[in-house]
Amino acid sequence: MPTKDQKIAPRKPRTDAQRNRERILEVAKEAFTRSGANASLDDIAKAAGVGAGTLYRHFPTRDALIEAVYRTEVEKLAAAEKKFSERLPPVEALRAWMLLFVDYIATKQIIGPALNSLVGGPSKLYEGSRGQIQGAIDSLVKRAIKSRDIRKDLEPFDLLRALIGVSHVASGPDWQQSARRLVDILITGSRPVK
Amino acid sequence: MPTKDQKIAPRKPRTDAQRNRERILEVAKEAFTRSGANASLDDIAKAAGVGAGTLYRHFPTRDALIEAVYRTEVEKLAAAEKKFSERLPPVEALRAWMLLFVDYIATKQIIGPALNSLVGGPSKLYEGSRGQIQGAIDSLVKRAIKSRDIRKDLEPFDLLRALIGVSHVASGPDWQQSARRLVDILITGSRPVK
DNA sequence: GTTGCAACCGGAGACAGCCTCCGGTTATCT
DNA sequence: AGATAACCGGAGGCTGTCTCCGGTTGCAAC
Structure with missing residues (x-):
């Protein structure tokens, strides 16, 4: 259903953003499998090779990350x-x-x-x-x-x-x-x- | 079965220790009821009017506290x-x-x-x-x-x-x-x- | 191919909570 | 009354969370 700003197409997401997001999900799944849902998010970011800010921009809460995983x-x-x-x-x-x-x-x-x-x-x-x-x-x-x-x-x-x-x-x-x-x-x- | 130091009777627990312990259990039960098992232990100590060190001496882990409660x-x-x-x-x-x-x-x-x-x-x-x-x-x-x-x-x-x-x-x-x-x-x- | 720029990055720092340490206090026993 | 060991408490070190903001870069337009 058409909405406002229809004529301004959203910009394609950047490839580095997609790559980081996939990487975070992959590492998070490993961490949650190994340590449970309370695995350290900072550790997950480190293991994924991204900054904590990057992880939080993609997944603002632990639940958001778990849901995506x-x-x-x-x-x-x-x-x-x-x-x-x-x-x-x-x-x-x-x-x-x-x-x-x-x-x-x-x-x-x-x-x-x-x-x-x-x-x-x-x-x-x-x-x-x-x-x-x-x-x-x-x-x-x-x-x-x-x-x-x-x-x-x-x-x-x-x-x-x-x-x-x-x-x-x-x-x-x-x-x-x-x-x-x-x-x-x-x-x-x-x-x-x- | 008799053991060593049998002739040295253990000292009666101090009344302030017993009072504090009871107080911690009472406050912890309220906190766990309200906020669940992850309620802050520092907050529980404060609400009980004891120091964190006191809480940890009576209950060395969160699980120990939960079990006692x-x-x-x-x-x-x-x-x-x-x-x-x-x-x-x-x-x-x-x-x-x-x-x-x-x-x-x-x-x-x-x-x-x-x-x-x-x-x-x-x-x-x-x-x-x-x-x-x-x-x-x-x-x-x-x-x-x-x-x-x-x-x-x-x-x-x-x-x-x-x-x-x-x-x-x-x-x-x-x-x-x-x-x-x-x-x-x-x-x-x-x-x-x- | 160049330029502009907005989407992206990351890591330091503030904060909360955990937990130990140790100097001081006090309840109990003699 | 004095000795002393059981108790106290709170500061500080540590970990993890989460935000902020200066810097980078991928994409679109020209």
Whole structure:
């Protein structure tokens, strides 16, 4: 939709700016994977070979950086809903998606703090991602309700909250096994009462 | 078992030390309730009317302070298992205990970070509390398995992890309702497969 | 190819919070 | 009353956050 200043095209971003931004994201992902969401931003800037001011111009807050780092992965996770919905019966699709979610957490493709704002943070940063993830689980749950595999009153958001919750609990060698068992319990517990 | 220096009785702790310690715990609980586990320790010391050195002598780490603040509540929560076990059928006892857990979180009698180390933190600080909480849920689950109300292979720890997990997810006006629904799903999902 | 200039850079410095150190105080015991 | 060890507290060193502003440079226009 046309807006003001339509005749003044914005200048193409500079290549050094794009390069620095990509570099920061790459280094930040490594740092967050290794040290968690509280990794030092100054250290990340140094490791990326940029000044702190540069990092802050690209990402004004830690949350902005985290969102940018994990946006692609969150989008991939959301998009996987369609794949599962096409190929699997409703409850199996839901289960497969939840297990993929667990897998993403286990392999640190997404970390817990990146998920926090999906479930209630005030930040507008995650609106895109939030909509996608919530849309994904909404679709999966609605389809399973429709096929009467899941009770009618189930709130998709409750399942999402549970998944995000376990991503925060201290990791251990058997975290993934435990999380997978939880998915099983959640699926079983979501079935209609006979 | 007698050890060295048996004949030298330890000196009674000074009253000003006890008073300061109590004061710090009281102020810290208010601060953690209001601002979360990352409330400034310097601010807590100031509000308690003690020096930072005093706070650090009583509680060498933030985790030590958190554990001391919430120890009583965690012990109360653990102890409630006996009350429920005496009065309620197995599954109802488990459900009631889990709902009490949710209530403690909702009313901030316990906060999420105080629970973290219960499920895998390396710290020895929480060993007492950890044992009690894990003992409580172990007892509840074993009793329900024995009465065949719950499947044999259920790991009590998985349920505990789920509960602690949702305590970390961003609070909202309907958090408690959502968490209670989750308890319902977990209980239902833990039933034996027919 | 040159010039203008705005988008970019980076790092020093102010600030907050953490945590230790050590000189001084005081509560307890004899 | 005196000795003394347990206690106090706050300044200072340190780390990390984050802004500011002088300098640089990539891009567009000519």
